[in-house]
Amino acid sequence: MAKGKVLLEVKGLRAAVAGNEILKGVDLTIRDGEVHAIMGPNGSGKSTLAQVLAGHPAYEVRGGSVQYAGKDLFELDPEERARDGVFLAFQYPVEIRGITNSYFLRSALNAIRKSKGEAELDPLDFLQVLESKLKAIGWDDAMMNRPVNEGFSGGEKKRNEILQLAVLEPRFAILDETDSGLDIDALKTVAQAVNQLRAPERAFLIVTHYQRLLNYITPDVVHVLADGRIVKSGGPELAHELEAKGYDWLRDAAMVS
Amino acid sequence: MAHVDQLVGSYRAWASNGVSGAPDWLKDLREGGIARFHHLGFPNMKQEAWRFTSVAPIAEGSFELAKEPARIPTLDEIRPFLLLEAGYRLVFVDGFFQRSLSTPFFDDVQSLAHVVSHRQDLVRQHLGKYVATQDRPFSALNTAFVSDGAFVHVPAKTNIPEPIQLLFLASGTKPVVAHPRNLVVIEREARASIVETYAALGDHSYWTNAVTEIVVGDGARADHYRVQRESDRAYHVATSQSHQGRDSTLNLHFVAFGGALARHDIGAVMAGPGGTLILNGLYLLAGAQHADHHTTIDHAADHCASHEYFNGVLDDKARGVFTGRIIVRPGAQKTDSKQTNNNLLLSGHAHADSQPQLEIYADDVKCTHGSTVGPLDPRALFYLRSRGVGEDDARRLLTYGFAAEILGRMEIAPLRAQLDAIVRGRLAE
Ligand SMILES: Nc1ncnc2c1ncn2[C@@H]1O[C@H](COP(=O)(O)OP(=O)(O)O)[C@@H](O)[C@H]1O
Numbered sequence: 251m252a253k254g255k256v257l258l259e260v261k262g263l264r265a266a267v268a269g270n271e272i273l274k275g276v277d278l279t280i281r282d283g284e285v286h287a288i289m290g291p292n293g294s295g296k297s298t299l300a301q302v303l304a305g306h307p308a309y310e311v312r313g314g315s316v317q318y319a320g321k322d323l324f325e326l327d328p329e330e331r332a333r334d335g336v337f338l339a340f341q342y343p344v345e346i347r348g349i350t351n352s353y354f355l356r357s358a359l360n361a362i363r364k365s366k367g368e369a370e371l372d373p374l375d376f377l378q379v380l381e382s383k384l385k386a387i388g389w390d391d392a393m394m395n396r397p398v399n400e401g402f403s404g405g406e407k408k409r410n411e412i413l414q415l416a417v418l419e420p421r422f423a424i425l426d427e428t429d430s431g432l433d434i435d436a437l438k439t440v441a442q443a444v445n446q447l448r449a450p451e452r453a454f455l456i457v458t459h460y461q462r463l464l465n466y467i468t469p470d471v472v473h474v475l476a477d478g479r480i481v482k483s484g485g486p487e488l489a490h491e492l493e494a495k496g497y498d499w500l501r502d503a504a505m506v507s
Numbered sequence: 508m509a510h511v512d513q514l515v516g517s518y519r520a521w522a523s524n525g526v527s528g529a530p531d532w533l534k535d536l537r538e539g540g541i542a543r544f545h546h547l548g549f550p551n552m553k554q555e556a557w558r559f560t561s562v563a564p565i566a567e568g569s570f571e572l573a574k575e576p577a578r579i580p581t582l583d584e585i586r587p588f589l590l591l592e593a594g595y596r597l598v599f600v601d602g603f604f605q606r607s608l609s610t611p612f613f614d615d616v617q618s619l620a621h622v623v624s625h626r627q628d629l630v631r632q633h634l635g636k637y638v639a640t641q642d643r644p645f646s647a648l649n650t651a652f653v654s655d656g657a658f659v660h661v662p663a664k665t666n667i668p669e670p671i672q673l674l675f676l677a678s679g680t681k682p683v684v685a686h687p688r689n690l691v692v693i694e695r696e697a698r699a700s701i702v703e704t705y706a707a708l709g710d711h712s713y714w715t716n717a718v719t720e721i722v723v724g725d726g727a728r729a730d731h732y733r734v735q736r737e738s739d740r741a742y743h744v745a746t747s748q749s750h751q752g753r754d755s756t757l758n759l760h761f762v763a764f765g766g767a768l769a770r771h772d773i774g775a776v777m778a779g780p781g782g783t784l785i786l787n788g789l790y791l792l793a794g795a796q797h798a799d800h801h802t803t804i805d806h807a808a809d810h811c812a813s814h815e816y817f818n819g820v821l822d823d824k825a826r827g828v829f830t831g832r833i834i835v836r837p838g839a840q841k842t843d844s845k846q847t848n849n850n851l852l853l854s855g856h857a858h859a860d861s862q863p864q865l866e867i868y869a870d871d872v873k874c875t876h877g878s879t880v881g882p883l884d885p886r887a888l889f890y891l892r893s894r895g896v897g898e899d900d901a902r903r904l905l906t907y908g909f910a911a912e913i914l915g916r917m918e919i920a921p922l923r924a925q926l927d928a929i930v931r932g933r934l935a936e
């Protein structure tokens with residue numbers, strides 16, 4: 251398969267939160283159409299990497315660079331990144347009181363459309379866009395009239411992130427532990443939805459703690475993040491190896507390197 | 508003190524004048540009211556119930572009892588305040604009933620002044636029987652000046668599908684005081700929705716001192732909406748007191764947008780077992796506005812459920828006060844009571860005080876309460892931005908959500924639309 255163009259290039263990225271340096275020099279290259287998985291022990295910095303890429307203001311970039319689609323990512327506000335196709339499925343999706351799921355998603359889609367000079371969708375047009383996407387994750391309209399994530403179960407919150415992904419059609423989607431807390435049926439639904447969205451013009455970075463999800467989504471590359479660095483990269487077989495051996499041998503490897 | 512004497516003096520002049528035709532029981536009610544007010548005087552901030560609210564601008568102001576409306580608006584002028592042209596409607600200007608702008612219904616949706624003589628037994632049975640005046644100077648004062656207001660009576664097993672609109676307008680051209688007094692009686696197994704709105708035509712300073720008593724009979728359902736959109740220079744003091752019978756449902760909705768100073772005492776007594784009560788309120792304030800909501804839910808019977816939700820959105824130097832008192836009487840077992848008060852501070856100078864007061868004298872009950880005061884949730888802000896929504900729009904959306912959460916519980920679509928438009932207008936400023 252011919253390799254796509256480089257979409258994301260992370261070089262020597264160092265980032266801190268609450269004064270502690272968490273990312274200590276991350277290098278990562280993702281091309282159009284590729285699916286990368288990042289695995290690693292709890293607290294290794296996976297979410298930090300995801301949040302830094304999405305532009306969370308609480309995370310301080312201390313060094314290194316990130317080029318995204320030919321632009322310096324750090325020059326862009328979070329909303330500008332989203333409009334340029336960056337999407338983060340949150341590990342802990344946020345509740346928004348008083349705003350229905352439907353209104354929230356339409357506001358997001360319209361903000362992105364507007365930035366591209368496309369016409370905004372009225373509620374009826376939006377409903378049509380929504381209909382097919384809802385089917386993909388096995389939902390009906392009822393979930394759309396509830397306030398965003400309020401009173402949703404853990405699984406519903408994760409599905410909701412995938413619904414947003416499906417509607418917003420980003421170019422680069424980061425999934426932060428979307429598989430955690432899902433039962434096997436929900437996991438399959440999520441995996442199926444992601445597989446449907448795989449396309450030559452869309453790349454994925456799938457953050458996960460377990461290999462389970464990767465039984466259903468076959469990644470092109472698997473990376474292991476330990477103590478703020480990518481300590482090993484390989485093919486899908488690396489995920490199986492990690493499942494069998496755990497993370498300890500890698501943590502030791504990170505120490506000596 | 509001077510002003511208390513002035514008010515008492517104005518009462519004497521008024522009582523010996525045009526209203527002398529009142530029946531004796533009503534005269535007695537008024538005399539009791541003025542005696543109470545004279546004794547109590549205006550409240551001060553040393554009193555627990557008034558800790559956060561000074562009524563000095565009212566106590567030291569000079570507001571004259573209006574002798575007639577300063578001017579009478581046309582139907583076109585009042586249309587923006589109406590929800591629909593159809594249905595029953597009572598319109599008051601500066602406290603005076605306006606027959607030409609109203610669509611009453613016999614002696615069931617009528618001005619109180621009219622029914623005091625025409626339905627004397629019914630009025631006498633209920634008027635002043637629910638609202639406390641003992642330690643409430645403002646409701647005592649209102650009781651002293653009882654003469655007109657809205658009267659709504661829904662006979663047993665009657666369903667009135669269209670909302671009944673009660674509109675209280677201040678002409679807003681002179682510093683006058685009005686004491687509207689409303690009585691709503693929903694008889695056994697009846698059903699009705701009522702929308703009580705306070706608004707102004709002009710922007711002069713004035714004072715409204717309203718009292719509304721709501722009686723909900725056994726198995727009845729009432730939806731009572733109250734919209735306070737007085738002028739920004741107005742003083743609004745009000746008491747809403749409800750009394751529910753067995754297996755009844757009462758949904759009370761309160762929205763406060765207006766007034767320089769607003770104080771609303773809301774009391775709900777659940778007197779019969781199996782009752783359900785919702786108290787759903789929003790205050791949206793800016794500039795130097797001050798609004799104080801003092802709510803008391805009295806679980807006097809067993810197996811009742813009350814859910815109270817109040818949200819405040821406070822910008823600039825505005826101040827919101829919320830007191831949520833819940834009393835569970837001995838024997839009120841299986842009470843299920845939930846209370847939340849969430850305050851959003853949009854400016855570093857805005858301020859909110861939130862105090863729950865739970866007094867529980869029964870042991871087999873479920874009572875929860877929670878309150879928050881703070882700025883917009885930064886996690887929600889980032890969540891929206893990460894979806895492509897710009898920062899300003901994200902702030903507006905989250906703020907709107909605070910209000911929409913309350914408005915979303917309202918069932919009258921044109922009212923929801925009207926309030927939604929006001930909220931959006933405020934947020935766009
Ligand atoms: N907002 C935050 N404030 C303080 N510490 C944080 C914050 N976010 C993450 N951390 C810390 O950074 C480290 C890495 O966290 P995280 O990136 O969430 O790891 P992972 O997703 O791999 O489990 C942890 O030690 C965590 O406690």
Ligand SMILES: [Mg+2]
Nearest residue numbers: 296297341427
């Ligand atoms: Mg994480």
